[in-house]
Amino acid sequence: MAQYALVIDLNTCVGCHACATNCKEWNTQAAFGPLSDFDPYGRGPSGVWYNRVFTYETGEFPSTQVFHLPKSCLHCQDAPCVPVCPTGASYKREQDGIVLVNYDDCIGCKLCSWSCPYGCREFDEADKVMKKCTLCIDRIYDETLPPEHRKPACVLTCPARARFFGDIEDPNSEVYKLIQERNGFVLFPDAGTNPANHYLPRQEVRINLEEFEKHILKPDNPLFLEVLRRHRPGMSQKPAEDEYIPEELP
Amino acid sequence: MHPPISLIFFFLTAGTSIGLFILTYFIEFLKLFGKGQGLPKEVVLTSGMISLVLIGIGAIGASFHLGHKLRAWKAVRRFNTSWLSREAVFSGAYGFTLLIYLILKYYEVSPFLEHLFGIITWWLGVLSAYSTAMIYASNRFVLEWNTGITVIYYLLMYLMLGSSAFTIISYYYKLPYTGTFLFLTFLFVLLGLGFRIAFNVRQFYIKRPTLNDALNLPHNRPIRVVDKGSTTDNYCTTEFYYEKGKRVLPTFIPLAYLFTFVIPLFLLLYIYITGTLNAFLLWTIYISILVGSAIERWCFFVEGNHVQNLFYGLYPEEGYKLRKGYMERKETRISLYG
Amino acid sequence: MEIGGSFYEKKYYSTCYMCACRCGIEVYVRNGKVTYIKGNDDHPLNKGVLCAKGSSGIMKEYSPARLRKPLLRVGPRGSGQFKEIEWDEALEIAAKWIREAAEKNPAKVAFFTGRDQMQAINGWFAGQIGTLNWAAHGGFCSVNVAAAGLMSVGYSFWEFGDPDFEHTKYFMMIGVAEDHASNPFKLGIQELKRRGGKFVFVNPVRWSYGAIADEWVPIKPGTDGAFILGLAHVLFKYNLIDWEFLKEYTNAPWLVIQAPGTPKDGLFYRNEEGKPMVYDKKSGSFKPADRVVPDNLEPAFIGEFETPEGYKVRPAFDIFAERLVKDYTPEKVEKITGIPAETIERLAKELGVTALYDPIELPIEWTDVWGRKHKKMVGRPVSFHIMRGIASHTNGYQTARAVFVLMMLLGCIDRPGGHLAKPPYPKHIEDLPKPKRINSLDELKFKKPYGPHLGIPQSPDDLLVDENGNPLRIDRAYSWEFPISAHGLIQNVIPAAYEKDPYDIEVLMIYMANMAWNSSQNIPYIIEALTAKDASGNYIIPKIITIDAFYSEMVAYSDLVLPDATYLEQWFALSLLDRPPSVASGPVDALRQPIVEPQDLLGNKLDVLPWGEVMVRLGTKLGLPGFVNEDGTPKYKNWEDFLINWQPQPGIGALAGWRGKNGDKHFVGEPNPKQLEMYTKNKGFFYYPLPENMRFYRFANKEYLEWAKSVRFVKRTDPIIMNFYVETLQKFRLAGQGLWEGEKQPPNDPAIRERLVRYFDPLPFWYPPFEEDVSGKDYPLYAFTKRPQWMYHSWDSQNAWLRQISTRNYLYMNPKTAKKLGIKHLDWVWVESRIGKVKCQVFLTECTEPNSVWTWNAIGKMIGAWGLKPEAEEGHQGFLLNHVIPHSIKISGREFYYGDPITGHLAWFDTKVRVYKAEDQTPETYPEFSVEPLPYIKERWVDVLRYKP
Numbered sequence A: 001m002a003q004y005a006l007v008i009d010l011n012t013c014v015g016c017h018a019c020a021t022n023c024k025e026w027n028t029q030a031a032f033g034p035l036s037d038f039d040p041y042g043r044g045p046s047g048v049w050y051n052r053v054f055t056y057e058t059g060e061f062p063s064t065q066v067f068h069l070p071k072s073c074l075h076c077q078d079a080p081c082v083p084v085c086p087t088g089a090s091y092k093r094e095q096d097g098i099v100l101v102n103y104d105d106c107i108g109c110k111l112c113s114w115s116c117p118y119g120c121r122e123f124d125e126a127d128k129v130m131k132k133c134t135l136c137i138d139r140i141y142d143e144t145l146p147p148e149h150r151k152p153a154c155v156l157t158c159p160a161r162a163r164f165f166g167d168i169e170d171p172n173s174e175v176y177k178l179i180q181e182r183n184g185f186v187l188f189p190d191a192g193t194n195p196a197n198h199y200l201p202r203q204e205v206r207i208n209l210e211e212f213e214k215h216i217l218k219p220d221n222p223l224f225l226e227v228l229r230r231h232r233p234g235m236s237q238k239p240a241e242d243e244y245i246p247e248e249l250p
Numbered sequence B: 001m002h003p004p005i006s007l008i009f010f011f012l013t014a015g016t017s018i019g020l021f022i023l024t025y026f027i028e029f030l031k032l033f034g035k036g037q038g039l040p041k042e043v044v045l046t047s048g049m050i051s052l053v054l055i056g057i058g059a060i061g062a063s064f065h066l067g068h069k070l071r072a073w074k075a076v077r078r079f080n081t082s083w084l085s086r087e088a089v090f091s092g093a094y095g096f097t098l099l100i101y102l103i104l105k106y107y108e109v110s111p112f113l114e115h116l117f118g119i120i121t122w123w124l125g126v127l128s129a130y131s132t133a134m135i136y137a138s139n140r141f142v143l144e145w146n147t148g149i150t151v152i153y154y155l156l157m158y159l160m161l162g163s164s165a166f167t168i169i170s171y172y173y174k175l176p177y178t179g180t181f182l183f184l185t186f187l188f189v190l191l192g193l194g195f196r197i198a199f200n201v202r203q204f205y206i207k208r209p210t211l212n213d214a215l216n217l218p219h220n221r222p223i224r225v226v227d228k229g230s231t232t233d234n235y236c237t238t239e240f241y242y243e244k245g246k247r248v249l250p251t252f253i254p255l256a257y258l259f260t261f262v263i264p265l266f267l268l269l270y271i272y273i274t275g276t277l278n279a280f281l282l283w284t285i286y287i288s289i290l291v292g293s294a295i296e297r298w299c300f301f302v303e304g305n306h307v308q309n310l311f312y313g314l315y316p317e318e319g320y321k322l323r324k325g326y327m328e329r330k331e332t333r334i335s336l337y338g
Numbered sequence C: 001m002e003i004g005g006s007f008y009e010k011k012y013y014s015t016c017y018m019c020a021c022r023c024g025i026e027v028y029v030r031n032g033k034v035t036y037i038k039g040n041d042d043h044p045l046n047k048g049v050l051c052a053k054g055s056s057g058i059m060k061e062y063s064p065a066r067l068r069k070p071l072l073r074v075g076p077r078g079s080g081q082f083k084e085i086e087w088d089e090a091l092e093i094a095a096k097w098i099r100e101a102a103e104k105n106p107a108k109v110a111f112f113t114g115r116d117q118m119q120a121i122n123g124w125f126a127g128q129i130g131t132l133n134w135a136a137h138g139g140f141c142s143v144n145v146a147a148a149g150l151m152s153v154g155y156s157f158w159e160f161g162d163p164d165f166e167h168t169k170y171f172m173m174i175g176v177a178e179d180h181a182s183n184p185f186k187l188g189i190q191e192l193k194r195r196g197g198k199f200v201f202v203n204p205v206r207w208s209y210g211a212i213a214d215e216w217v218p219i220k221p222g223t224d225g226a227f228i229l230g231l232a233h234v235l236f237k238y239n240l241i242d243w244e245f246l247k248e249y250t251n252a253p254w255l256v257i258q259a260p261g262t263p264k265d266g267l268f269y270r271n272e273e274g275k276p277m278v279y280d281k282k283s284g285s286f287k288p289a290d291r292v293v294p295d296n297l298e299p300a301f302i303g304e305f306e307t308p309e310g311y312k313v314r315p316a317f318d319i320f321a322e323r324l325v326k327d328y329t330p331e332k333v334e335k336i337t338g339i340p341a342e343t344i345e346r347l348a349k350e351l352g353v354t355a356l357y358d359p360i361e362l363p364i365e366w367t368d369v370w371g372r373k374h375k376k377m378v379g380r381p382v383s384f385h386i387m388r389g390i391a392s393h394t395n396g397y398q399t400a401r402a403v404f405v406l407m408m409l410l411g412c413i414d415r416p417g418g419h420l421a422k423p424p425y426p427k428h429i430e431d432l433p434k435p436k437r438i439n440s441l442d443e444l445k446f447k448k449p450y451g452p453h454l455g456i457p458q459s460p461d462d463l464l465v466d467e468n469g470n471p472l473r474i475d476r477a478y479s480w481e482f483p484i485s486a487h488g489l490i491q492n493v494i495p496a497a498y499e500k501d502p503y504d505i506e507v508l509m510i511y512m513a514n515m516a517w518n519s520s521q522n523i524p525y526i527i528e529a530l531t532a533k534d535a536s537g538n539y540i541i542p543k544i545i546t547i548d549a550f551y552s553e554m555v556a557y558s559d560l561v562l563p564d565a566t567y568l569e570q571w572f573a574l575s576l577l578d579r580p581p582s583v584a585s586g587p588v589d590a591l592r593q594p595i596v597e598p599q600d601l602l603g604n605k606l607d608v609l610p611w612g613e614v615m616v617r618l619g620t621k622l623g624l625p626g627f628v629n630e631d632g633t634p635k636y637k638n639w640e641d642f643l644i645n646w647q648p649q650p651g652i653g654a655l656a657g658w659r660g661k662n663g664d665k666h667f668v669g670e671p672n673p674k675q676l677e678m679y680t681k682n683k684g685f686f687y688y689p690l691p692e693n694m695r696f697y698r699f700a701n702k703e704y705l706e707w708a709k710s711v712r713f714v715k716r717t718d719p720i721i722m723n724f725y726v727e728t729l730q731k732f733r734l735a736g737q738g739l740w741e742g743e744k745q746p747p748n749d750p751a752i753r754e755r756l757v758r759y760f761d762p763l764p765f766w767y768p769p770f771e772e773d774v775s776g777k778d779y780p781l782y783a784f785t786k787r788p789q790w791m792y793h794s795w796d797s798q799n800a801w802l803r804q805i806s807t808r809n810y811l812y813m814n815p816k817t818a819k820k821l822g823i824k825h826l827d828w829v830w831v832e833s834r835i836g837k838v839k840c841q842v843f844l845t846e847c848t849e850p851n852s853v854w855t856w857n858a859i860g861k862m863i864g865a866w867g868l869k870p871e872a873e874e875g876h877q878g879f880l881l882n883h884v885i886p887h888s889i890k891i892s893g894r895e896f897y898y899g900d901p902i903t904g905h906l907a908w909f910d911t912k913v914r915v916y917k918a919e920d921q922t923p924e925t926y927p928e929f930s931v932e933p934l935p936y937i938k939e940r941w942v943d944v945l946r947y948k949p
């Protein structure tokens, strides 16, 4: 059974909010729009968004780590938001695993949002129905779009190319491989939701200079020593590591 | 959680309605087995009418919680999986069979049918109450609610409302049950108090997830929110975190205890000890329970912490687990000779 | 819900202007309104992606703050009382004001343009009036880094050059939050990271790019110069230097005369032909530097020599080496920067080892200017990017110089994997333009073309000063105070006009700059300057004309407002004459085209005109020479016609692609009447990918230079020898010492002379930011701003989507700092500098270096501006740091505008503050300013916005 999903690489996500605003831009005018914004120019503007970007930090200065977390519906494989829906408006599609809301059936009881541990559903007070990420179903199946554009808006726009889309059940897909190779993880693994969207962890590149320290990195550059000799007279020819450091400048 | 006023309203009306009917019919039911002398028809009809009206306005009130009231009927579709759907079915059916029961009673059509519908309505009332309670109790993501206590307590509250209301009826109709129902009310309130305390105490012992759990970044250091992606509120922050409510909660919980339990218990004891019994006292008990329940339900919502609040840093804090670093280290080797 | 194809009726290609990055966009339109904007997949800059701002263009287009008709002020300035007038009247008034002032003297008209993407045309327009008072926004943006780069390597960062993300293995980003190359950088950094390269982030704050850095180097603000020189020290110590590169392509081995107290001191030792010399170790003799490669010389880098004439000379490198060894040991640098010595040492080793022992070789054959054929292109795969964390300090120029020198040491300039120039750069340093020289304002005449306005003076004689050494330009650019102010000094205009020093002006024209608010400093003072009246009740700055599209703070303080059309409503050229969207692999220029009719959210038409159109009409009305023929007939029908036919030089126009009558010539050729069409057909841009052999080493690449000369990017095909040592600076220093033998001499003001002597060092060095002296320990913390990735300066608060991300800002602070100050998370505090204080709310975070406090830039707004309701958080909880940023500083007893002593670049981040808990914890900022919203703006305040055309 196919399960479409997003895979988001926290190793390149810079938290720019492009996926969030582009999602808003696409979806407000497309099949599942508009996405209302309330009091847009007033004191507490609040709108319906399918995707929001959070920023977290950990550790103490100076070993602080900061990371950004874009979060949209994770299209859980065991989506708890679906069975609680009294009307069947919330459903998970058999063919691709996308979790959708049928606006015509939704009575706006909000129960589905109560049952989502991720806060990925937003109620539209103007339409009085529940809204959420559709995985851009109106793009990915739109045959009038060129094939390379049949991807979620957020994926196409991400300037850090941190977002991938595909079938995580298909071992040949890019997303499947990424999850395997990069140890993809999910949010709230213990919630029993089995989210389809995955995140790829941060990685830190270190440079190993060992070999160089042994062979090449010796502070015996003759030119350096010559300058030392001329400008710090009285110093030995080949100073030990710290010897040449003057206590006080002349 | 943000307390929906319409649902609190529903609780009070449905609670009194179902509680009242359960007890009313129970007495009728006992009569079937030759126990007790049942109730005068008039009392059954009055009490039943009250139940019917209350469940009716309760349902109307509750629909204000819905975005699309006119589509409310669609809620019956997911009976298989949704407690809300079940609640809708049961409470709707409860109202419907209650009406039939009352008609049968009124026209005295047939005792068999009367009791058949009495029993069905009785069970539908219980199931409706149970389903409503399960909407909350089954929510794994509001840990405060996610316990059997929620259900038992919920049912007890219905009984408190019902029995205190029935005491009044009993008093007006000078039925022989006033004393019994005073006792039952006392018992329900006392049990209710016990379970409410349990509900509160339990909150201290819940093993709460941390942001590290939510983000699945097993990590030996706590994670802090530095940016919620929005400086203003959105649906997720207002629906799942009621800031004003959290602020006044410490004042409101004692009030809830006071009205729901302390005042009724005090008055009940007063009645026992002094033997004074009058309508005023009984009304005061019922209204105190009613007001108390309203506050209590409000607190119940505000006390509920949805785990999605973790992402916003709005979840109660707790210690963090010590686990291995999540950061994968990757070494790039630059080879010296190649 | 229907799926498929219904989301547009028409699709257009254009260029984004939600920021100055110039990404290519596809704009989809339905029912005459924009439905969706997508990145243009084929555009070499953004390759199909779009940032948060670019994706929110729709909400800027239909913003409630949009102006709808020209405005003439009727109430006092800042009251927000205007009357709407017709365009004819507006143009009449503007023409009258300009004519009257310019007839007295063109310098009385000052035209300053902010986020200007048509600088070449705007400068030319000002030149037609005859005024020298024009500049764009570089003076407060990054002119010192630009100048340092141009003077060092003939190009710089941003539009001038980019890291070679395709090949680089080690990338160090210093003092950057977001910068203009927004999308290209995100694309590039992810590419680097996916290849396993290392990304080092040097910044007091770890956020955005910092989040994905492999290493964060939290530096104390204002100390980067020391850090860079510390790295250089270690490189030298371990011999991790690309000597070959220094020898062939830089002036590092050139000999410098050591004769203190004489006019030759510090200048290059030259032979009779004027050629600089090196000391050839092979022959043991002095040889002209231009023979190093042809004669395969072995120039000395270290040593002291005596010339036949008896001069003591030392290679430039030798002088630098002495400085490195004495002043920049890692231990000393640690004390200055707060970065552990071991870290400095390790980082330098990583850089050096990656550059020298892990080079990349591309199998590309090429020929250098000396005719040597090379089988491959060898690259040093380390690269850097710097921006305002460096630029916004008073030591910014020298720090940027240090970075360029470091890049020379590593040999990573315009080589594979290094930092690449973007055509039309690099340029020969000596050929860079200079501001047109005049000696007195009397030389200016109305309608007598003046220009170029800007450029790089090569010696004191190129300054724009009168015979007493006083500034000729209103902004004091190219004066003795700020000699190399390569982009002018926009930030000084309002204070100078207010203080009538150096003189008064009559008409101040502002295009696309919010000078009343976020792009000025000490806002209470600026508001005073804008509203002050003389004894007879006239405004001291008599007439302010603003060209803007929105109801900004600047508009509220203007007399005449000419409403502009937005980027989706007009023709526009992103020209190679300007700051083009070029990429390293080839020049790019692009256009915008009118896509939708100007209208507001409610569908009402707006009577606005593109500034270009207004400029053409105004120029024609004024009869400016560039706009009318001899017989007085207009030269251009309209703005579109202008874009096609305007030629500042024969054959060169605004757009370089498809020139020639039939569109068969690129770069140089007569105007092509169908040019704009050809651009739109080519998806809105012109990209000329260079053949592989012309993509690197362009400073000495024969094929490239020959081609570049043919398209007039450069004037000659000689190698571009990089300035390890900037002799020009020494000339100013000599002037300061009274030893300059040229014509122009500095005034006898010790403060000015001291500056010249101290800071015009031809080799980079570090000195503490100026504020350190004045504010010192009384104001212990550095306060600065950062670009939010989702907002562009002040102009995105009007954007219904973007403002939901931040309606207000906080002051971010390290918890340890807060603890010392007794401040708790979310406390309201006072941030006080020596000039004033501002109230704001604190947010504690470990991602901030303890000597720093910071906030997002330009989120705080004047109440009532920007189409926001008066109660909007932007005016109440949001705050503007600019209130406490000084606009001047007293040095040696003399008040200077606050800038880098070399370029005058405004040192925003020098600001030092003390922070303490406010007694009154009311959640309200202070100071607050307010202005009345325009009446029609109020009608646009919908309760619910549901956008679906």
Ligand SMILES: Nc1nc2c(c(=O)[nH]1)N[C@H]1C(S)=C(S)[C@@H](COP(=O)(O)OP(=O)(O)OC[C@H]3O[C@@H](n4cnc5c(=O)[nH]c(N)nc54)[C@H](O)[C@@H]3O)O[C@H]1N2
Residues within 6 Å of the ligand: C019, C141, C142, C174, C175, C176, C177, C178, C179, C180, C181, C182, C202, C203, C204, C205, C219, C220, C221, C222, C223, C224, C386, C387, C388, C389, C390, C393, C784, C785, C786, C787, C788, C789, C790, C791, C792, C793, C854, C857, C909
């Ligand atoms: N989204 C967005 N993009 C923009 C803009 C915008 O407003 N919004 N503005 C555009 C403009 S006009 C410009 S000029 C560019 C500017 O681009 P940036 O240079 O990226 O802009 P700033 O935010 O000023 O960056 C300053 C950075 O320097 C750091 N910093 C401060 N002091 C020091 C220091 O002493 N040393 C070091 N190493 N770092 C320091 C700050 O923490 C911050 O990260 O961005 C352009 N791009």
Ligand SMILES: Nc1nc2c(c(=O)[nH]1)N[C@H]1C(S)=C(S)[C@@H](COP(=O)(O)OP(=O)(O)OC[C@H]3O[C@@H](n4cnc5c(=O)[nH]c(N)nc54)[C@H](O)[C@@H]3O)O[C@H]1N2
Residues within 6 Å of the ligand: C114, C115, C137, C140, C141, C142, C388, C511, C512, C513, C514, C515, C518, C519, C520, C547, C548, C549, C550, C551, C552, C553, C554, C564, C565, C566, C567, C611, C785, C786, C792, C793, C794, C795, C857, C858, C881, C882, C885, C908
């Ligand atoms: N504290 C602090 N202050 C800073 C900085 C900082 O780092 N810290 N950075 C400085 C820097 S580098 C810069 S570049 C400046 C930028 O500051 P500004 O140049 O003032 O930039 P904006 O705030 O974007 O305002 C530009 C003006 O252009 C107008 N505008 C927008 N679109 C259009 C259009 O299509 N046509 C016309 N005619 N007008 C339009 C807007 O309404 C606005 O009034 O800020 C500077 N100010």
Ligand code: SF4
Residues within 6 Å of the ligand: A008, A012, A013, A014, A015, A016, A017, A018, A019, A020, A053, A068, A070, A157, A158, A159, A160, A161, A162, A163
């Ligand atoms: S667009 Fe990409 S980089 Fe930006 S926040 Fe979203 S995932 Fe991260």
Ligand code: SF4
Residues within 6 Å of the ligand: A072, A073, A074, A075, A076, A079, A080, A081, A082, A099, A115, A116, A117, A118, A119, A120, A121, A132, A193, A195
């Ligand atoms: S993320 Fe939430 S809304 Fe989406 S499928 Fe999972 S539970 Fe449902």
Ligand code: SF4
Residues within 6 Å of the ligand: A084, A085, A086, A087, A088, A089, A090, A101, A105, A106, A107, A108, A109, A110, A111, A112, A113, A129, A130
């Ligand atoms: S809000 Fe709508 S989708 Fe959600 S549970 Fe209720 S009916 Fe279903």
Ligand code: SF4
Residues within 6 Å of the ligand: A022, A023, A024, A026, A027, A050, A051, A072, A073, A132, A133, A134, A135, A136, A152, A153, A154, A155
């Ligand atoms: S997949 Fe589509 S709907 Fe979902 S977050 Fe991305 S853009 Fe939004």
Ligand code: SF4
Residues within 6 Å of the ligand: C016, C017, C018, C019, C020, C021, C022, C023, C046, C049, C050, C051, C052, C053, C054, C055, C180, C181, C182, C183
């Ligand atoms: S980086 Fe600038 S030009 Fe590019 S999409 Fe974003 S706002 Fe537009």
Ligand SMILES: [Mo]
Residues within 6 Å of the ligand: C140, C141, C142
């Ligand atoms: Mo800037």
